[in-house]
Structures are given as C-alpha cells and as structure tokens.
Amino acid sequence: MEYVDVDCILKEKGKGKGKKYLCSWMDGAPPQWVAEVDLEGTVALDEWQTATDDVEEVIEDDETVKEKSLQLAKWLKAAKRPCFMVGAGLSASVLPTFRGKGGLWTRNAVAFNPSDGPPPPATTGHKALVVLAKRGHVYHLGSQNYDDILGRAGFPSEKMSELHGNVYMEVCSQCGHSYHRDFYVASDDAKDHETGRTCEQEGCDGVLKDNIVHFSESLPWGALSKCNAKFVGADLTIVLGSSLRVEPAASMPFKSKKRSRAMKPKAVIVNLQATPRDEDADLIIHAKCDQVLETVVRTLYGDNWENMDDEGASDSDMDDKTKKKKNKKKLKRTTAGKRKEAAIPEEKDRDDGNVESENFEEKDKQLKRPKVKAKAK
Numbered sequence: 001m002e003y004v005d006v007d008c009i010l011k012e013k014g015k016g017k018g019k020k021y022l023c024s025w026m027d028g029a030p031p032q033w034v035a036e037v038d039l040e041g042t043v044a045l046d047e048w049q050t051a052t053d054d055v056e057e058v059i060e061d062d063e064t065v066k067e068k069s070l071q072l073a074k075w076l077k078a079a080k081r082p083c084f085m086v087g088a089g090l091s092a093s094v095l096p097t098f099r100g101k102g103g104l105w106t107r108n109a110v111a112f113n114p115s116d117g118p119p120p121p122a123t124t125g126h127k128a129l130v131v132l133a134k135r136g137h138v139y140h141l142g143s144q145n146y147d148d149i150l151g152r153a154g155f156p157s158e159k160m161s162e163l164h165g166n167v168y169m170e171v172c173s174q175c176g177h178s179y180h181r182d183f184y185v186a187s188d189d190a191k192d193h194e195t196g197r198t199c200e201q202e203g204c205d206g207v208l209k210d211n212i213v214h215f216s217e218s219l220p221w222g223a224l225s226k227c228n229a230k231f232v233g234a235d236l237t238i239v240l241g242s243s244l245r246v247e248p249a250a251s252m253p254f255k256s257k258k259r260s261r262a263m264k265p266k267a268v269i270v271n272l273q274a275t276p277r278d279e280d281a282d283l284i285i286h287a288k289c290d291q292v293l294e295t296v297v298r299t300l301y302g303d304n305w306e307n308m309d310d311e312g313a314s315d316s317d318m319d320d321k322t323k324k325k326k327n328k329k330k331l332k333r334t335t336a337g338k339r340k341e342a343a344i345p346e347e348k349d350r351d352d353g354n355v356e357s358e359n360f361e362e363k364d365k366q367l368k369r370p371k372v373k374a375k376a377k
Contacts, residue, residue: 008047023044070295073299077137079137082237083138085143086144164213164219171208177204196208231256
C-alpha cells in the first residue's frame with residue numbers, strides 16, 4: 001500500500017516497531033492508523049517528528065495587565081528611541097501562530113492555507129502601532145512576520161525592517177523592481193523562490209521571485225543591518241508576540257542593555273508564553289498584544305485614538321473651518337518638504353549620535369556578512 005495521499009498526522013500511539021500514526025487523507029477519507037515503517041520518507045512523518053507540543057500559555061488577570069500596560073505607556077512616553085520587535089503573536093487574532101496554542105509548528109496545528117482569500121485585516125494591535133509610529137513613539141520596528149498587515153495598515157516603511165520577507169511582495173531577479181501584490185505570491189513547490197511570473201517593466205523580462213526567508217537562508221542584509229543599528233542604540237525595546245527562539249532577531253531587543261549601562265535601557269516582553277530571554281527583561285506582560293497596545297494608546301492619546309490624525313487631533317474634535325485650515329497647513333508643509341528634501345535627512349540623529357553610522361560589525365561578530373542565518377536555537 002502507498003501513502004502518497006497522506007495529508008497530515010493527527011496522533012501517535014505505541015513504541016518501537018509497534019508505533020503507529022493516525023493519518024488524515026487528502027481525498028477526505030476517514031482518518032486511519034498507519035505503521036511508522038510505512039510512512040518513512042513521507043513529508044507528513046517528517047513534519048510530525050519536527051513539530052513540538054503546544055507551549056503552555058500564561059494569562060495574567062486584567063488588573064495586572066492594566067497596571068503593567070500603564071507602566072509600559074509611561075516608559076514609552078519618556079523614551080527617545082523606542083524599538084519594537086514583533087512576532088506572530090501580534091497577528092494571532094487573524095492568523096495562527098507558530099509555537100502557541102494550535103500553532104503551525106505544533107502537533108495540534110489548526111488547518112490553515114495562507115493563499116486562500118484576501119490579505120488578513122489589521123488588528124487593534126497593528127492599528128495602535130501605526131498611530132504610535134506616526135506620533136513619534138516608534139524609532140524602529142523589526143518584524144519577523146511576513147503577513148504584510150502592518151504595511152497595509154499604514155505603518156511607515158522607513159521605520160520598519162521586514163526581516164523574514166513579505167508573502168505579498170515579489171522582486172525581479174534582473175532589474176530589482178519590486179511588486180506589491182494583493183495576492184499570496186509564494187508557493188510551497190517553488191524552485192529557487194520563483195513565482196512563475198516575469199517582470200512587467202519595459203525592456204525587462206526578468207524572473208520574479210518571492211523574498212521569503214526560510215530556515216538556513218540568509219536574512220536580507222539591508223533590513224538586518226538597519227534593524228541591528230537601531231536596536232543597538234535603543235533606550236527602550238518592546239517585544240510583541242514573539243517566542244524569541246529564532247536568531248538573530250531574538251537577541252536584538254537586548255543588545256542595547258549590554259552596550260550602554262549609563263543609558264539604562266529597558267526591555268519589555270509581551271507574550272502569552274515564557275521565552276528564553278525572560279530573565280533579561282525589565283517587564284514581562286503575559287497578555288494578548290491587542291489588549292496591551294490598546295491600553296497603551298488610550299493612555300497616551302485618549303479613547304478616540306483610532307480617529308487621530310498625525311498631529312494628535314481627531315476629526316470629530318474639529319469643526320469644518322478648523323479642518324480647512326489644517327488641510328491648508330498640510331499642503332504648505334508638503335510643498336516646503338519637497339523643496340528641502342535633499343537638504344534635510346529623513347530622520348534626525350538623536351542626542352547621543354547616529355548609531356546607524358557606527359561600525360557595529362566589529363562590535364557584533366554575530367552579524368558578519370554573509371553568515372547570518374535564520375536558525376532556531
């Protein structure tokens with residue numbers, strides 16, 4: 001009997017030669033127990049053996065979460081260079097995580113096909129981060145997610161490093177032009193990341209490729225080097241929904257604590273499970289990212305934070321005359337900005353120098369190009 005139509009393994013029983021696995025089938029047939037010897041070499045068995053059990057979740061009571069979130073808001077308000085590192089937990093209300101309950105890398109994984117349907121919507125957490133960024137409370141954000149939710153929600157691209165790629169982005173291998181799609185461009189059976197499409201630029205028919213970073217592959221050097229430089233000089237780092245098990249992203253939020261004791265940088269972890277870096281954190285909040293971030297932005301900007309413009313006022317707070325004046329002011333500022341674009345840098349250096357210009361390669365041997373790998377501990 002051949003088992004080429006095995007979809008996935010659901011359970012296991014027995015030991016040694018008597019071990020069997022309960023398998024589901026791609027044709028929809030009822031699950032059936034299959035001996036291990038008959039599954040050797042199959043993708044289903046390989047995935048089951050490399051999968052983990054669900055990591056136990058720790059959920060603090062609402063009062064504790066609120067108290068800790070208020071402390072985070074206080075630190076964030078005072079910070080000059082707050083940096084965020086986000087993981088799958090940020091999108092947990094619309095997408096499955098990897099190591100959490102029912103995560104994609106666990107033996108109790110929920111059924112999920114990312115290529116089905118439209119791009120996932122922004123959560124409260126994503127919207128809160130967009131507001132924080134536009135109001136100057138995000139110095140930089142490193143993302144381990146490739147779901148593109150933050151970008152579609154309006155998060156400033158210059159403040160974000162997508163370390164593991166973007167499943168809605170494909171890049172020409174010949175001219176380098178990138179295409180931001182409304183559909184999932186990656187494919188499980190893709191050869192060398194090819195998407196099957198070619199470049200649409202005039203005079204170029206280069207092959208388009210996705211930019212997803214798989215295990216053992218190097219991270220994009222530009223995004224990695226920029227993100228590392230920002231985190232090295234951060235005075236507050238906030239981890240949102242990450243298990244902190246994949247390097248080099250897992251170490252970034254704690255680099256500034258080792259680099260500058262005088263600055264006394266703080267590190268915060270918001271996650272439902274314990275992480276290997278908990279002992280390095282100044283504050284740990286066991287709660288959902290949406291809950292924490294909503295409390296933070298309500299504390300900083302008030303209950304009407306979702307309707308705020310870039311200057312902190314909401315449309316409902318302004319009469320028609322004020323709105324017209326504000327629109328004229330924006331127009332003048334935009335025109336003046338275009339004239340001065342070449343003379344004024346996009347982001348001013350902070351008080352203690354431009355960290356990004358430092359030769360951090362000598363200080364951090366972990367990031368010597370091209371040996372950086374997306375590898376789990």
